[in-house]
Amino acid sequence: MILIAKGVRSAKSPFKGLIEPFSLLNVHFNEKKDRPYQFLANAEYLCPYTRLKQNPEAILYGSVILEILYKELEEQQNIPLFNLIHEVLNAIESGVPPKMAHWHFLLRFMEIEGQAFDTGVCHQCGAPLTGGSFLPRSGRLHCGDCRSETSAPWELEAPLVSLLQVLSAGIPEQLPDLAAAPETGTLINRILWNALAARFDSCRTLRSVDILRKVL
Numbered sequence: 453m454i455l456i457a458k459g460v461r462s463a464k465s466p467f468k469g470l471i472e473p474f475s476l477l478n479v480h481f482n483e484k485k486d487r488p489y490q491f492l493a494n495a496e497y498l499c500p501y502t503r504l505k506q507n508p509e510a511i512l513y514g515s516v517i518l519e520i521l522y523k524e525l526e527e528q529q530n531i532p533l534f535n536l537i538h539e540v541l542n543a544i545e546s547g548v549p550p551k552m553a554h555w556h557f558l559l560r561f562m563e564i565e566g567q568a569f570d571t572g573v574c575h576q577c578g579a580p581l582t583g584g585s586f587l588p589r590s591g592r593l594h595c596g597d598c599r600s601e602t603s604a605p606w607e608l609e610a611p612l613v614s615l616l617q618v619l620s621a622g623i624p625e626q627l628p629d630l631a632a633a634p635e636t637g638t639l640i641n642r643i644l645w646n647a648l649a650a651r652f653d654s655c656r657t658l659r660s661v662d663i664l665r666k667v668l
């Protein structure tokens with residue numbers, strides 16, 4: 453559904469400051485069924501995420517989430533996805549490292565959209581994974597016996613694969629030691645951005661990811 457906030461740029465608008473990225477709002481409108489868009493009548497904060505909005509790193513990683521949602525627009529109500537967004541933004545607001553919350557978002561987003569990135573078993577033979585190879589072209593994890601792909605696979609040590617498994621299951625309260633190492637954090641970013649791009653054509657180039665690649 454398209455909801456238009458008329459006159460929101462005017463200084464007198466009651467919605468001024470409310471309609472902005474990372475605001476969770478309760479919105480009211482009078483539905484007219486004969487048109488494809490509706491006009492906003494009233495809005496109030498459910499959560500303003502003020503702490504998140506003051507954290508540059510949270511804005512950078514949060515922008516990746518918003519851009520994915522914008523590019524993969526949902527036609528129908530998607531409650532698991534809404535709950536995921538809520539969970540991830542709440543975690544960032546409560547002080548969880550934004551980078552890690554965004555990793556969980558990416559993993560769960562692919563799962564909810566039916567394009568799961570399986571971190572538990574080899575995509576080819578189904579064997580449980582300890583270490584493994586990430587195939588950047590297909591965006592899949594393979595075991596050591598099934599690492600055939602023309603593009604060079606990225607070898608992942610067992611602790612990194614188990615960290616990906618932890619991140620798929622939930623958002624840890626603190627950044628695990630392994631992920632705190634800058635090069636590991638960068639590698640997890642690259643794996644998950646790659647896995648996303650391999651599954652969703654619309655996410656092959658994300659401006660927010662290009663910006664992050666430059667600033668990291």
Ligand SMILES: [Zn+2]
Nearest residue numbers: 574577595598
């Ligand atoms: Zn295998």
